[in-house]
Amino acid sequence: MSALEHRLGVVGAGTMGNGIAHVFARAGFGVTLYEMSERAMERGLAAIRTNLDREASKGKIDPAEAPAIFARIRPVSRLQDLSACTLVVEAATERLVVKQEIFRDLDEMLGPDAILATNTSSISITKLAAGTGRPDRVIGMHFFNPVPMMALVEVIRGLQTSDATFAAVRALALDAGKTPVEVNDAAGFVSNRVLMPLLNEAMFAVMEGVATAEAVDEIFRLGMAHPMGPLTLADFIGLDVCLDIMRVLEDGIGDPKYRPCPLLVRMVDAGWLGRKSGRGFYTY
Numbered sequence: 001m002s003a004l005e006h007r008l009g010v011v012g013a014g015t016m017g018n019g020i021a022h023v024f025a026r027a028g029f030g031v032t033l034y035e036m037s038e039r040a041m042e043r044g045l046a047a048i049r050t051n052l053d054r055e056a057s058k059g060k061i062d063p064a065e066a067p068a069i070f071a072r073i074r075p076v077s078r079l080q081d082l083s084a085c086t087l088v089v090e091a092a093t094e095r096l097v098v099k100q101e102i103f104r105d106l107d108e109m110l111g112p113d114a115i116l117a118t119n120t121s122s123i124s125i126t127k128l129a130a131g132t133g134r135p136d137r138v139i140g141m142h143f144f145n146p147v148p149m150m151a152l153v154e155v156i157r158g159l160q161t162s163d164a165t166f167a168a169v170r171a172l173a174l175d176a177g178k179t180p181v182e183v184n185d186a187a188g189f190v191s192n193r194v195l196m197p198l199l200n201e202a203m204f205a206v207m208e209g210v211a212t213a214e215a216v217d218e219i220f221r222l223g224m225a226h227p228m229g230p231l232t233l234a235d236f237i238g239l240d241v242c243l244d245i246m247r248v249l250e251d252g253i254g255d256p257k258y259r260p261c262p263l264l265v266r267m268v269d270a271g272w273l274g275r276k277s278g279r280g281f282y283t284y
Contacts, residue, residue, distance in 0.1 A: 007030065007087075010033050011091060012034070012090065012091040013035035017044065019047075019051075019143065019146060019148055021073050022048050023143075026052075026069050026176075027175055028072075030072050034081065045075060080109060083111075085110065087168070090118045094120065094121060094122065094245065114134075115139065116129075117138075117140065119140075121142055121188075124158070129159075130160075136161060136162040136165060138158055139165050139166065139169050141154075142156060142191070145237070151177075156183045187251075188248065196246055199233065199234045199242060200264065202216050202234075203231070203263050203264050204263075216231055231281040231282075235274035237274070239273050239280050246264070
């Protein structure tokens, strides 16, 4: 089956899930978007409409095409409605037990040749695959936020992932207008194994009184030409997500250098999750 013949499903209509559905639909695919929460689905579909309007206003798509792109996305509230899909991308919360449960359910209902992909940013592909009856057809497909704008997709091979599965997912990423980069399975892969300790160390600098959050960010923007400072970026990603990833790195690699900053832990405990909660290192 060629990439363009896939019937695609996406699990989760949050920031990443709605973005993934958007780029697949924009590339001409029909997409079944699953979300169990009606409110979350409404927010996800509204985000897709807003992003399509933005792309049209900037000339990235023909304004006349926006309704047709949106119409390619079929929202559903039952996981069983994904059963006809030949490839499903899971974009649920970054918790192993949640993803394992979704993968077990999908494994039971999908056809034997269907591919299970996960948008995880840190969790072991090998471990997720081992809980299914199709470990050779499980793979990581890590998109970056905002998905409609960011070109990169880390394509992560678990220990059991077949060459055919990798080739199919790589082709799909290309057809969706993305640049796939092959990575082998390890905690945090490449992107978050390098990025998250940087963000974590910036938090230590604030906690220890070395500099304010504003000063840390200004140093990275002006001195290192980063488009945004590490603490602004952490707020954008979500401090709870940063903490989850740091814990995966600490557990998966077993090196104390990946210990989450205590300030990060306290802020998440307080519900200060960054931009999405209105308060993190900055107030929104």
